[in-house]
Amino acid sequence: MKNSVPTSRRGFLGAAISGLVAAIGAGLGIVALPYLLIPAKRAGQEGWTDAGDLPDLEPETPVDLKFLRRRIDGWDASTVKASAWVVRQPGGGITAFSPACTHLGCAYRWSRTRNEFQCPCHGSRFAIDGRVLGGPAPRPLDRYEVKIAGNRLWLGLVEPSEALRL
Amino acid sequence: MMPALLRWLEERTGIPGAVRRVFGEDIPASAGWAQVIGSVVLFLFFIQVFTGVLLAFNYAPTPGEAYHSLNYIMREVAGGRMVRGLHHWGSSLMIGAVVLHMIQVFLYGAYRKPREATWMVGVTLFLITLGFGLTGYLLPWDNRAYWGTVVTTQIAGQAPLAGGYIRKLLGATDGVGAVTFAHFYALHTTLLPILAFLLVALHVSLVKRHGVAPAPFDDRPKRKFFPEQVFKDACAIFAVFAVLFFLAAVAGAPLERLADPTDTTHIPRPEWYFLFLFETLKFLRGTAERIGSVLLPTLAVGLLFAVPFLDRSRLRPVSERMFAIATVALSLIAGVSLTVAAVVTAPRSAGPDPEALSSATSAIVSGARIFAANGCGNCHSINGVGGTLAPSLNGVSQRHSREWIAQHLRDPKSQTPGTIMPPFNFSAQDRDLLIAYLSSLPSR
Numbered sequence: 001m002k003n004s005v006p007t008s009r010r011g012f013l014g015a016a017i018s019g020l021v022a023a024i025g026a027g028l029g030i031v032a033l034p035y036l037l038i039p040a041k042r043a044g045q046e047g048w049t050d051a052g053d054l055p056d057l058e059p060e061t062p063v064d065l066k067f068l069r070r071r072i073d074g075w076d077a078s079t080v081k082a083s084a085w086v087v088r089q090p091g092g093g094i095t096a097f098s099p100a101c102t103h104l105g106c107a108y109r110w111s112r113t114r115n116e117f118q119c120p121c122h123g124s125r126f127a128i129d130g131r132v133l134g135g136p137a138p139r140p141l142d143r144y145e146v147k148i149a150g151n152r153l154w155l156g157l158v159e160p161s162e163a164l165r166l
Numbered sequence: 167m168m169p170a171l172l173r174w175l176e177e178r179t180g181i182p183g184a185v186r187r188v189f190g191e192d193i194p195a196s197a198g199w200a201q202v203i204g205s206v207v208l209f210l211f212f213i214q215v216f217t218g219v220l221l222a223f224n225y226a227p228t229p230g231e232a233y234h235s236l237n238y239i240m241r242e243v244a245g246g247r248m249v250r251g252l253h254h255w256g257s258s259l260m261i262g263a264v265v266l267h268m269i270q271v272f273l274y275g276a277y278r279k280p281r282e283a284t285w286m287v288g289v290t291l292f293l294i295t296l297g298f299g300l301t302g303y304l305l306p307w308d309n310r311a312y313w314g315t316v317v318t319t320q321i322a323g324q325a326p327l328a329g330g331y332i333r334k335l336l337g338a339t340d341g342v343g344a345v346t347f348a349h350f351y352a353l354h355t356t357l358l359p360i361l362a363f364l365l366v367a368l369h370v371s372l373v374k375r376h377g378v379a380p381a382p383f384d385d386r387p388k389r390k391f392f393p394e395q396v397f398k399d400a401c402a403i404f405a406v407f408a409v410l411f412f413l414a415a416v417a418g419a420p421l422e423r424l425a426d427p428t429d430t431t432h433i434p435r436p437e438w439y440f441l442f443l444f445e446t447l448k449f450l451r452g453t454a455e456r457i458g459s460v461l462l463p464t465l466a467v468g469l470l471f472a473v474p475f476l477d478r479s480r481l482r483p484v485s486e487r488m489f490a491i492a493t494v495a496l497s498l499i500a501g502v503s504l505t506v507a508a509v510v511t512a513p514r515s516a517g518p519d520p521e522a523l524s525s526a527t528s529a530i531v532s533g534a535r536i537f538a539a540n541g542c543g544n545c546h547s548i549n550g551v552g553g554t555l556a557p558s559l560n561g562v563s564q565r566h567s568r569e570w571i572a573q574h575l576r577d578p579k580s581q582t583p584g585t586i587m588p589p590f591n592f593s594a595q596d597r598d599l600l601i602a603y604l605s606s607l608p609s610r
Contacts, residue, residue: 005390005393009393010393013393013394013397014393016397016400017393017396020400020401020403021400023404024403024404024407027407027411028213028216030245031245031252032220032245032249033245034244034245035220035223035243035244035245035246035248035249036220036223038244038245040238040242040243040244041588047583047584072586074224074235074238075231075234075235075237076226076234077586
């Protein structure tokens with residue numbers, strides 16, 4: 001290609017153009033990358049929720065307790081339905097299990113005939129104290145923090161039953 | 167390595183060759199700084215697409231939620247304030263650049279045969295740009311957006327014959343609401359972008375087909391696009407980007423409080439580029455008003471389209487195109503003076519009720535200013551006005567001690583675990599003024 005611009009000047013202008021384009025790219029990148037890649041600061045859930053009157057619990061018979069909790073999801077702060085499997089343990093203590101199977105999050109249920117929690121998705125099985133009895137579940141059932149004030153049951157955040165191994 | 171890769175790409179896609187052809191294109195010797203504006207417009211268009219897509223990642227396109235999600239973008243998403251700032255100021259710069267581009271083409275007579283179609287596609291793109299501005303204005307769903315659009319749709323309703331129909335079509339017969347919002351959102355994010363992409367492609371391909379218009383009587387040998395003109399383009403684009411970045415970072419974008427159709431204190435103002443039209447409407451009554459708001463703009467647009475066919479003058483150097491120069495100068499004088507008049511005569515933005523002010527101490531007034539300046543009302547409400555995300559602040563001083571409030575401002579989570587309120591590092595003086603203001607509020 002024949003052209004009248006001397007090679008040295010051509011090279012200089014080419015480098016200057018690349019520099020300007022790179023500077024604009026950097027300016028956009030420094031805004032867009034954090035925007036897309038850094039999760040927002042806001043916490044997902046609030047602390048303690050009043051889950052209602054302590055249900056009448058027969059020992060060792062889990063109850064699927066539905067309650068309302070405040071949830072903050074991005075810009076949306078709303079009251080949503082939540083649930084917990086509440087159990088009066090043989091020792092007398094109350095435990096409240098998160099309703100999500102620790103395998104892949106399906107909702108599991110209590111089998112009265114076999115006295116165990118069974119997950120319909122991949123066949124994980126849990127004992128009444130949350131232990132894994134079988135199936136692919138990697139850890140025992142997760143529990144809500146539990147607090148009892150008078151006759152009211154308060155549930156806190158769900159705590160993973162073991163530190164998650166990544 | 168590189169040459170082999172380029173050859174591989176060339177044989178399979180032809181992309182390297184296409185890039186080389188773009189940079190190797192012939193341009194007239196007279197091309198220079200005046201011809202960079204078109205490139206700047208194209209750059210700003212891509213900035214708007216880029217930042218618009220980013221906003222869409224965290225934006226909820228329904229009235230009410232739109233406001234809360236934008237608030238979330240600006241306060242809680244990393245870089246969100248900048249993304250919105252770039253999109254907001256990008257639109258203003260885009261309008262400015264488009265107008266400058268049109269003035270340059272008009273002064274140079276670059277719309278002459280065979281470039282009439284290029285000009286007409288350009289005028290259509292100008293209208294689309296205004297359409298983007300008009301529809302995007304509603305999307306933050308704050309008071310400014312709501313009332314601005316109420317006025318806009320009322321003006322559209324003045325169109326002869328079709329006015330009532332247009333307002334029904336926009337869902338804007340009784341204020342503006344969910345239907346208007348959805349229509350504007352669809353226009354802003356789907357229809358207008360598709361049209362803009364197609365017409366920009368057509369416009370650019372027409373420019374390539376006919377070549378950049380040379381100055382009259384320029385018979386010097388042609389030059390290549392690369393490197394000198396590309397360098398000028400890059401410099402101009404970089405300068406505009408620097409200004410845009412500065413505006414977004416320093417001035418930011420406004421977000422007033424949530425749209426309130428019952429608010430009688432709000433003073434609607436359009437964006438600066440519609441102010442001249444806004445000011446014109448102050449002087450017109452009755453039929454004349456319809457002429458000013460609908461017929462004159464329609465006529466002006468018609469004239470713009472017809473420019474290549476109306477200009478029958480012979481080819482002259484730019485400096486001798488007196489009619490074109492006079493037209494631009496007169497339009498600019500009229501536009502600028504109307505805009506300045508609109509700015510100068512604007513009432514002060516609605517502040518607190520003057521009667522209430524006279525009985526308030528200056529500490530309380532200063533506290534109210536701090537309250538407004540920090541956007542507290544975006545989440546909290548006072549006397550039933552303000553956000554709904556956080557508790558009302560009426561009676562907060564009965565509910566909590568001064569120390570509690572001070573500590574809550576400094577570190578909200580320490581006093582209210584799980585709260586979404588961000589910490590505010592006020593100076594001790596500002597903090598005391600703010601608490602004085604909050605303590606002055608009626609408890610209910």
